[in-house]
Amino acid sequence: xxxxxxxxxxxxxxxxxxxxxxxxxxxxxxxxxxxxxxxxxxxxxxxxxxxxxxxxxxxxxxxxxxxxxxxxxxxxxxxxxxxxxxxxxxxxxxxxxxxxxxxxxxxxxxxxxxxxxxxxxxxxxxxxxxxxxxxxxxxxxxxxxxxxxxxxxxxxxxxxxxxxxxxxxxxxxxxxxxxxxxxxxxxxxxxxxxxxxxxxxxxxxxxxxxxxxxxxxxxxxxxxxxxxxxxxxxxxxxxxxxxxxxxxxxxxxxxxxxxxxxxxxxxxxxxxxxxxxxxxxxxxxxxxxxxxxxxxxxxxxxxxxxxxxxxxxxxxxxxxxxxxxxxxxxxxxxxxxxxxxxxxxxxxxxxxxxxxxxxxxxxxxxxxxxxxxxxxxxxxxxxxxxxxxxxxx
Ligand code: NZQ
Ligand code: ZN
Numbered sequence: 142x143x144x145x146x147x148x149x150x151x152x153x154x155x156x157x158x159x160x161x162x163x164x165x166x167x168x169x170x171x172x173x174x175x176x177x178x179x180x181x182x183x184x185x186x187x188x189x190x191x192x193x194x195x196x197x198x199x200x201x202x203x204x205x206x207x208x209x210x211x212x213x214x215x216x217x218x219x220x221x222x223x224x225x226x227x228x229x230x231x232x233x234x235x236x237x238x239x240x241x242x243x244x245x246x247x248x249x250x251x252x253x254x255x256x257x258x259x260x261x262x263x264x265x266x267x268x269x270x271x272x273x274x275x276x277x278x279x280x281x282x283x284x285x286x287x288x289x290x291x292x293x294x295x296x297x298x299x300x301x302x303x304x305x306x307x308x309x310x311x312x313x314x315x316x317x318x319x320x321x322x323x324x325x326x327x328x329x330x331x332x333x334x335x336x337x338x339x340x341x342x343x344x345x346x347x348x349x350x351x352x353x354x355x356x357x358x359x360x361x362x363x364x365x366x367x368x369x370x371x372x373x374x375x376x377x378x379x380x381x382x383x384x385x386x387x388x389x390x391x392x393x394x395x396x397x398x399x400x401x402x403x404x405x406x407x408x409x410x411x412x413x414x415x416x417x418x419x420x421x422x423x424x425x426x427x428x429x430x431x432x433x434x435x436x437x438x439x440x441x442x443x444x445x446x447x448x449x450x451x452x453x454x455x456x457x458x459x460x461x462x463x464x465x466x467x468x469x470x471x472x473x474x475x476x477x478x479x480x481x482x483x484x485x486x487x488x489x490x491x492x493x494x495x496x497x498x499x500x501x502x503x504x505x506x507x508x509x510x511x512x513x514x515x516x517x518x519x520x521x522x523x524x525x526x527x528x529x530x531x532x533x534x
Contacts, residue, residue, distance in 0.1 A: 142352050142401035149395045151288045152314040155388065157380075159318045160278055163193065163235070164200035170274050170313040172233025174203040176226055178246045180210045180238040183280060187324055193237055193278065205229045210238065213416050213423070214245040216260060216296045222249035223259065226273065236277040240284025240293075240423075243277050247292040247310040250275050263294055263303035276314040280321045282387040283333030283424060285340055285394020287315035295417055301506065302417035304409075317391070319383040327374055331481040332424030334370040334386060337393035338363050339427045343406050344399040345449065346518045348442055352401045359398040360452045362389055367453075370481055407516025408434045411529060414503045419491050428483035429490040433533035435471045438519040443467050487533050500530045 154162055167175060177193055184190040185208075197204050207222050225231070226249060236246040250272035252259035261267035279287050286292075292310055295302040325333075345359045366389045372382035392398070411434065412426040421429075439446045443463050450456040450470020454477075459466050475485045484490040495503075504527035507515060515521045521529070 142355075143349055143403065145400050147396065147400055148308060149288055149311075149397075151312045151395075153288070153317065153391065154314060155317045157318060157320060159316045160189070160192065160321075161196070163276070163278060163316060164196045164202060166276055166314045166316070167197065167202055167233055167235060168200065170233065170276065172202060172235075172274065172276075174205065174229065174231050174233070176205050176207055176222065176229075176231045176234045176246075176249070178210065178222065178234055178236045178238070178242055178249070179206075179208045180242050181208075183324065184237045187280075187321065189237055189278065189280065189321065193235070197235075205231055210242045210245045212241050213295045213302060213420055214241040214248075214293075216248075216294055216298075219245055219248040219252060219259060219294060222246075223252035226253045232273065234273055234275045236275065237280065238277075239279065239281035240286040243275075243279075243286040243312070244284070244292050244294060246275055246277070247272070247286070248294050248305075249273075250310060251292070251305075251307075260294075260296060262305045262307075263292075263296070264301075269307065270309060272309050274313050275310070276316070277312050278316045278318075278321075279387070281325055281329060281333055282322060282390030283329075283336045285337065285390055287312055287317070288391050288395035293413065300417045302413040304413070315391070317387050319380055319387045322383050322387060323378045325377070327377075328422070328425075328482060330373055330377070330386075331370065331483055332422045332428075333390060334366050334424070334481065335428045335478065335483050336424035337386075337390040338366050339408060339424070339431065340393040341398050342431070342449075343409060344396075344402050344404045346405050346438075346442075346445060347402045348445075348518065349402050355398060355400050355402055356448075362392060362398060363453045365389060366393075367477060374481065403517050405516050405518040407518070407521050410507055410515045411503075411526060414507045415487065415490070417506065418499070418503060421490055425483055425490055428478040428485060429487050430529065430533050432471055432475050432478075432485050433529050435474075436468070437525070437529050437532060438516075439467050439471070440464075441519045446470055487530070495530070495534050500527055500534065503527075503530050
């Protein structure tokens with residue numbers, strides 16, 4: 142097993158009525174004047190936003206509101222949030238929502254403390270070693286931002302979606318009540334499960350073969366998510382299944398499945414360009430690109446793909462034909478994506494074939510304008526990226 146550091150400092154408060162504890166948690170972590178950050182309407186419709194304001198104000202905590210975060214959160218709202226927090230003297234940010242709201246909050250929290258343009262952090266022009274403290278009330282299991290060190294923001298100027306990874310933005314606490322996810326539309330539920338399985342696969346497809354325990358955890362996580370998603374699609378109010386999925390989304394991205402492995406992350410970067418250009422749902426974009434990535438790279442380590450096919454996808458191992466077994470695992474994954482309503486090509490994702498010019502632009506952006514490779518299972522050049530987009534078109 143490779144050496145590693147495991148750091149997951151977020152206090153998780155999980156279960157029914159867990160949101161009742163939000164005021165005491167905010168106080169515990171030093172919040173007096175809180176920016177309550179939320180999205181486009183689900184938190185209002187469910188009554189969770191009013192409840193949040195009532196609980197905080199009722200405990201003597203002042204609140205400042207900023208809603209309107211959209212999926213693939215935008216830099217312009219982040220800038221507005223930074224100005225608002227500075228003007229109002231906000232000392233804590235509470236997100237009520239999913240990955241987009243939490244990421245927007247993280248970027249605001251950095252921006253308040255960063256002496257420069259916050260976008261610098263996302264394009265490798267700067268580093269920030271502090272930010273406002275934050276907590277969240279999670280309403281959709283998917284991105285895993287509630288325990289991750291990542292922050293993903295889209296700059297409307299050029300439609301660039303970029304990730305900034307740094308430990309300082311870890312949430313002080315994450316409140317997770319599975320009942321709050323009953324209202325999720327089927328598409329968002331399926332895209333969320335696709336994202337969490339992908340977070341596990343990014344860590345699983347590695348050349349490090351001596352990580353037995355980490356592999357076993359990853360495989361159990363993927364199999365469980367693939368079983369339980371059908372239960373919640375059948376019955377959106379199935380608390381037991383929703384709870385498995387909610388905890389799975391967190392475990393998939395708090396790095397517990399990355400201990401001792403070399404992660405890949407090429408599929409994520411390939412997808413971020415699709416989200417940036419076409420404003421698609423992140424999880425759906427991953428499903429559209431992964432089968433092509435997998436077919437492009439599987440020969441780098443066929444036995445890893447065989448293990449995935451057999452242990453995760455339930456494919457029978459044909460010992461005389463490892464490549465055939467590996468490919469049947471990828472096909473089985475495509476059938477799973479289709480079964481939960483996810484696309485397996487860009488055409489299925491956006492409703493049309495992308496042009497050669499769009500493929501070249503995606504590959505250019507994905508390679509950071511020719512300056513960077515992507516992935517570690519197979520190190521992808523800009524030409525490789527274009528080839529994968531072409532396969533996925
Ligand atoms: O805006 P509202 O009205 O709240 O609607 C949201 C949104 O339309 C809706 N929703 C959320 N909770 C709901 C609900 N609808 C009904 N009932 C509820 N309980 O769901 C839609 C999607 O929400 P969003 O926050 O965008 O979803 P997700 O958690 O998948 O976040 C996606 C973003 O996270 C980034 C993605 O790239 C994308 O921008 N990621 C962040 C990561 C990180 N910070 O570590 C890692 C991931 O790989 C990912 O890149
Ligand atoms: Zn993701």
